[in-house]
Amino acid sequence: MKYSNSLKTGLAAVMALSLAACGSSGSGDNGGSSSGTDTAAAIKLGASGPITGDAAVYGLAVQHAAEIAIEEVNALGGTQIELKFEDDQADGEKAVSAYNALMDWGMQISLATVTSGSGQAVAPNYEQDNIFGLTPSGSSTAIIYKDTVNNKDPYGVLFQMCFTDPNQGTASADYLAAHTDLGSKIGIIYRSDDNYSTGIYQTFKAEADKKGLTIVDTETFINSDTDYSVQVKKLADAGADIVFLPIYYQPASQILVEADKQGYTPNFFGCDGMDGILTLDNFDIKLAEGLYMLTPFSADAEDEKTVNFVKKYTEKYGEVPNQFAADAYDCVYAIKQAIDHAGITADMATDDITAAMVKEFTSMTFDGITGSSMTWSASGEVSKAPKAVIIENGVYVGVE
Amino acid sequence: MFSPKRRGRTVSLLIVILAYVILQAMIMSGNLSRLLISLLVPVCAYIVAALGLNLNVGFSGELNLGQAGFMSIGAFTSVILAGILNANGITGIPVLILCILAGAAMAAAVGWLISVPVLKLQGDYLAIVTLAFGQIIMSLINNLYCGIDSKGLHFAFVTNTIELAEGGKMLISGPMGATGVSTVSTFTAGFILVVLTLLIVYNLIDSRSGRAITAARDNRIAAESIGISISRTKTLAFVISSCLGGAAGALYALNYSSFVATKFDFNSSILLLVYVVLGGLGNMSGTIISTAVLVVLPEMLRFLQNYRMLIYAVVLIVIMLVSNNEFLKTKAEQLKKKLSANRKKGAAENV
Numbered sequence: 001m002k003y004s005n006s007l008k009t010g011l012a013a014v015m016a017l018s019l020a021a022c023g024s025s026g027s028g029d030n031g032g033s034s035s036g037t038d039t040a041a042a043i044k045l046g047a048s049g050p051i052t053g054d055a056a057v058y059g060l061a062v063q064h065a066a067e068i069a070i071e072e073v074n075a076l077g078g079t080q081i082e083l084k085f086e087d088d089q090a091d092g093e094k095a096v097s098a099y100n101a102l103m104d105w106g107m108q109i110s111l112a113t114v115t116s117g118s119g120q121a122v123a124p125n126y127e128q129d130n131i132f133g134l135t136p137s138g139s140s141t142a143i144i145y146k147d148t149v150n151n152k153d154p155y156g157v158l159f160q161m162c163f164t165d166p167n168q169g170t171a172s173a174d175y176l177a178a179h180t181d182l183g184s185k186i187g188i189i190y191r192s193d194d195n196y197s198t199g200i201y202q203t204f205k206a207e208a209d210k211k212g213l214t215i216v217d218t219e220t221f222i223n224s225d226t227d228y229s230v231q232v233k234k235l236a237d238a239g240a241d242i243v244f245l246p247i248y249y250q251p252a253s254q255i256l257v258e259a260d261k262q263g264y265t266p267n268f269f270g271c272d273g274m275d276g277i278l279t280l281d282n283f284d285i286k287l288a289e290g291l292y293m294l295t296p297f298s299a300d301a302e303d304e305k306t307v308n309f310v311k312k313y314t315e316k317y318g319e320v321p322n323q324f325a326a327d328a329y330d331c332v333y334a335i336k337q338a339i340d341h342a343g344i345t346a347d348m349a350t351d352d353i354t355a356a357m358v359k360e361f362t363s364m365t366f367d368g369i370t371g372s373s374m375t376w377s378a379s380g381e382v383s384k385a386p387k388a389v390i391i392e393n394g395v396y397v398g399v400e
Numbered sequence: 401m402f403s404p405k406r407r408g409r410t411v412s413l414l415i416v417i418l419a420y421v422i423l424q425a426m427i428m429s430g431n432l433s434r435l436l437i438s439l440l441v442p443v444c445a446y447i448v449a450a451l452g453l454n455l456n457v458g459f460s461g462e463l464n465l466g467q468a469g470f471m472s473i474g475a476f477t478s479v480i481l482a483g484i485l486n487a488n489g490i491t492g493i494p495v496l497i498l499c500i501l502a503g504a505a506m507a508a509a510v511g512w513l514i515s516v517p518v519l520k521l522q523g524d525y526l527a528i529v530t531l532a533f534g535q536i537i538m539s540l541i542n543n544l545y546c547g548i549d550s551k552g553l554h555f556a557f558v559t560n561t562i563e564l565a566e567g568g569k570m571l572i573s574g575p576m577g578a579t580g581v582s583t584v585s586t587f588t589a590g591f592i593l594v595v596l597t598l599l600i601v602y603n604l605i606d607s608r609s610g611r612a613i614t615a616a617r618d619n620r621i622a623a624e625s626i627g628i629s630i631s632r633t634k635t636l637a638f639v640i641s642s643c644l645g646g647a648a649g650a651l652y653a654l655n656y657s658s659f660v661a662t663k664f665d666f667n668s669s670i671l672l673l674v675y676v677v678l679g680g681l682g683n684m685s686g687t688i689i690s691t692a693v694l695v696v697l698p699e700m701l702r703f704l705q706n707y708r709m710l711i712y713a714v715v716l717i718v719i720m721l722v723s724n725n726e727f728l729k730t731k732a733e734q735l736k737k738k739l740s741a742n743r744k745k746g747a748a749e750n751v
Contacts, residue, residue, distance in 0.1 A: 052709040060706075087708055092577075092659050093442060097699050100434040117660060120579065124657040142576055142658070149547070149562075149570050192558075193542040193662060195575045222539065223662060 041346035042082035043339065043353075045070070045332075046107035048098035048122075049114025050090040054250070057276045058324045059087070062114045062136050064317050065325035068309070069332035079339050080346075081332070088113060092121030099125050107131065108350055109339075109357065111331055112158060114324065116140035116165075116196055119158075127155045131350060132357040134159045134335060136327035139272070140195055141166060144380035154379035157354055159361050161327045161334070161370070163296070164381060165196055168271045169203030171386045172244065172294050177211040182267045182292065185216045187240025189231050189255060191247050192220040200246035200271055216240050221251065228258045236264040245270045249277035256287045267292060275322040278394060291391045296370040297326035298389040298398040306369045320395065323370070330368035337366060409602040412685040416598065419692075420591045427587075435699060437587075443695045444590025445471075445652035448597045450675040450691045451684060452644025455601055457673065458681035459610075460637035461617035462519075463527040467672045469534035470642040472664035473510055474503030474649025476541055479578040482654060483548045483571040486582060496584045500593065500650040507646020511639045519634045534669050541661035546572040577660030578653065585655035593651055594688070597644055601684060604640060613637050678719065 047066060049059030063085045070083045084105055086098035095118030102110070112126070112133035113119040119138035126133050135143055139162045146153040151166075163171070176182060186208065191197040201218075208215055217238035219231035232255060235243060243259075243266045245252050252274055259265070270293040277288050299310045299320045309329055313321040321329075338344075338360035344353050366374045371384030389396040423440065426432040453467045478499035485495045518529050545556040549568025556562045560574060572578050604610050612633045615623040624630055653659065675694055679686030697715065701708045722728065 051706050086702060087705070089709075092656060092663065096438055096656065097435060100438040101699070101702055104433045104435050117577075120576070121656060121658045140576070142579060146580060147569075148573060148576065148579060149564065193539065193575050195577075195660070198575050222542075224535075224666075 042074075042080040043344065043346045044106050044108045045081050045083050045111065045335065046086070046102035046105065046109075047083065047111035047114075048086045048088040048095055048102065048118065050118075051085070051087045053089040053091075055090040055115055055248075057249075057279060057322075058137060059090075059114050061276070061322050061325040062111070062328040065309075065313065065321060065328040066111060066136075066332055068312050068316065069329045073332060073336050079336055081336065081339075088115075088118045090115040090118055092117055094118075095122050096125065103129065103131075108346065108348075108353055109335060110134070111136060111328065112143070113138050116143060119143035120195075123155050123158055126157050129350070130157060130354050132157050132159075132354040134161060134331050134361070136161045136331045137272070137324045139163060139165050139168065140199060142195070151379075156378070156380070157358060159376055159380040160382050161331045162272065162323075162382070163384075163386065165199030166203040167381075168294060168386075169200040169205075169246065170207045172200070172246070172269065172271060173204050173207035173211060173213060175294060175386075175388055176208075176242065176244070176269065177213055182269065183240075183242025185214055185238070185240050185242070187216055187235035187238060187243045187266070188218045189228070189235070189243065189245055189247065190218075190220055191222065191251065193222045194247075196273060197247050204244065204246065225251075226254070228255045229262070231255070232258045232262055232264060235266070236262060240266055242267045242269060245274065248273040249275065249280060253277055253280050253283045253287075256291070257284075260287050269293065271295075272323050275324060278391070279319050279322070285391075285394050288391050289393075292388055292399070293391075294386055294388050295323045295396075296384060296387055297323040298387060298396045299326075300395060300397055301369070303369075309369055326370050330366075330370050333368060334361075334366045334374075338364060405606070408684065409598065409606075412598050412602070412688060413595065415685055415688060416591070416594055420587075423587070436696070439696055439699060440587040441585045441590050441655040442652060443692050444587070444594050445648045445655070446672070446675065446695055447594050447648075447688050447691045448651065449645050449648035450672050450679070450687050451594075451597050451601055452641040452648070453672050454676045454679070454682065454684060454687045455604070455644070456637055456641035457676055458683070459605060459617070460613050460634060460641075462634060462638065463524075464530045464638075464641065465527050465666070465669050465673065466530035466532075466534035466537075467641070467645050468664040468666075468668035469530075469537040470507040470511060470645030471649035471652065471668070472534075472537050472541060472661060473507045474500075474646030475653035475659070475664070476544075476572060476578065476649075476661070477506040477646070478503040478650035478653045479571055479581055480546055480553070482581065482584075483546075483569065484553070487548055487569075491582065492584060493589075495582075496586075496589055496651075496654055499654060500647050503650030503653075504643045504647040507649065508639050508643035511642025511645075512635065514642075515635045515638045519631055519638060531666065531669070534664070534666060538661050538665055541572070542575050544572055545570070545574050575660065575662075577658060577663075579658045581654065581657050581659075583655055583657055585651050590651055593647060597647070598684065600640065600644070604637075609633060609636055674716075678723070 049062050050056050051059040066083055070081050074080050086101050088095040088098040095113055099122045110131055110133040112135035114137050116138045119135055120142035123143055141151050141164050142148045144154050144158050145151050190201040217235050217240055219234055268291045272295050274293040275295055278285050310321060338357050342356040342360050344356055361376045362378050374382055374384045376382055388399050390399050449467055449471050456462055456464045481499050481502045482495050514533055543558045545560045545562055547554045547562045547564045547568055547570045549565040554562045612628045615628055616630045616633045620630060675691040676687055679690035698712045701711055704711050
């Protein structure tokens with residue numbers, strides 16, 4: 001009992017210290033921002049995503065690409081943008097904290113969140129505070145719609161740079177229907193406790209049924225699973241020659257390893273969550289050879305913008321940018337285009353900025369590295385053409 | 401009130417009330433950032449859940465790795481009830497009160513059901529069963545779909561077969577979790593819940609049943625020999641613990657417009673256990689402080705950017721090592737003895 005009192009005192013001291021640290025860090029940030037922007041006040045662009053934890057690859061890709069884009073934009077001399085990126089560990093609760101930290105900083109425009117789960121948790125906050133958000137990679141319909149059953153009643157201030165999950169499922173089924181040379185007996189492994197994965201699976205199944213595709217077997221797993229031998233074995237037994245994996249790349253990599261172990265060699269087909277598999281530590285990327293994925297971005301494209309971006313990103317971070325990075329890069333340029341056209345300045349009230357941004361986004365056309373002639377609907381969905389890529393010799397190569 | 405027997409309760413309540421007054425004053429004067437304000441309710445919820453867990457782990461001596469499961473039950477029960485109440489035009493504080501009661505009752509009921517087979521087990525086995533329980537609850541809710549329309553509630557499992565009438569609303573959508581929750585939790589409500597929790601916990605500890613629980617923990621055979629029903633006392637502690645977990649879950653749920661079942665996973669259970677162990681087994685004031693520090697600390701470390709969670713882990717290890725350091729313990733003891741000796745001497749001189 002006596003000892004526990006001293007513990008209490010110690011903890012109280014730690015708490016006081018951490019609170020004190022918060023105060024000083026807050027003032028430090030303010031000092032930094034005012035000195036960083038020389039003459040014209042910079043527009044404050046916030047963003048949150050996982051830069052620690054399981055999904056850190058996505059958050060870091062977005063953060064890095066956004067930093068590159070902002071550097072380029074600021075170097076042009078016109079509109080100045082200042083970026084603050086907060087960690088949300090792909091968790092709804094942390095995302096709300098990150099959002100509030102950004103609001104404390106004075107965020108005026110936002111890249112919303114990197115992941116879907118975080119996005120749906122903070123979407124109502126964006127509506128409430130009336131802040132414009134353009135998410136690079138939050139693909140769930142729950143980010144832009146309040147009513148996710150009928151996809152109605154949009155928040156109105158949130159826009160997406162990537163496809164929504166249902167669109168990815170539909171587009172994947174359409175692609176497989178048009179390319180029966182990849183395989184005709186479809187096997188599926190998806191993660192049943194994940195919003196992203198089930199979202200794609202459901203629309204894929206609906207579209208596949210409509211197009212008369214044959215799904216020979218469907219297997220599921222949950223987050224904490226680490227062994228996929230049963231699922232792979234069942235697909236092999238069912239004779240699936242094309243396996244659709246609407247999942248993130250970490251479990252996908254283990255499925256590829258397991259298929260290799262069992263000597264099972266179908267074609268594998270994934271969506272944008274597969275992006276990042278080539279940068280996974282301790283994964284033999286030879287196993288990913290011949291993997292198809294649906295993504296609007298391929299780093300081997302030869303247009304000037306893509307070449308420039310890939311070169312800068314590779315020089316700075318030592319790896320080829322993935323689709324998340326490309327989406328983030330496009331987001332910054334799309335926001336810049338809207339800011340320039342609407343004549344938004346940093347001293348405007350956020351309500352005015354948001355109104356102007358929404359007006360621009362619903363009326364403008366944007367050409368980026370993840371597609372050209374992109375347009376947005378009033379509900380926030382993007383319209384652009386999907387592309388498929390295949391991994392050959394460790395790099396993405398575009399396919400028809 | 402300050403008698404040695406009651407001192408723990410007084411100290412705990414004073415800490416909580418003082419913290420509340422200071423924080424309220426800071427909110428009123430605009431000195432608290434939005435970030436910290438947004439953390440107040442979750443901190444209260446975690447404190448309530450951790451206090452409940454401390455009753456179970458620290459006081460009753462049973463290792464429970466499923467407290468997040470009970471939070472989950474409370475959270476999703478309250479979302480469904482809030483949906484029903486909102487559909488009937490009831491909003492605001494009554495919703496919060498009813499939801500916390502319902503969440504607590506549901507978690508207690510499930511806790512009681514679980515306790516029947518579970519408390520026949522001891523030690524490691526009990527830990528394993530509660531761990532599994534947490535996972536089962538998470539998986540079940542992850543596959544649960546629930547919607548409400550003019551005809552009432554609709555449920556579906558695994559695949560969403562619910563077709564809602566015009567004006568209907570989905571409350572729980574499987575892995576997408578609870579969506580569109582109308583947030584009614586407030587810091588004041590959280591504060592009141594923490595105070596109530598402390599009163600419940602200390603009243604139990606000081607009661608006849610509380611002493612029976614201690615006796616059953618310290619020496620099972622001796623306790624049985626004097627006629628204490630071991631299973632009854634353990635059930636009591638377990639059910640109250642899960643009940644508090646449910647209340648915490650309800651408070652948490654109504655603070656976020658959207659949350660997923662995987663939030664209440666094994667990691668969350670372990671985190672709650674960390675709060676309890678760091679605060680001291682059976683030490684309620686310690687639990688309150690450690691929970692507040694450990695929930696707020698990672699947010700305070702935001703300026704470290706990518707190194708945030710690394711530093712957080714290091715800080716956690718340092719706190720654990722320092723608080724268990726024998727040398728420091730002895731020093732603290734000596735200091736205390738010296739102080740009390742001085743005080744006695746002073747008192748003697750005054751006489």
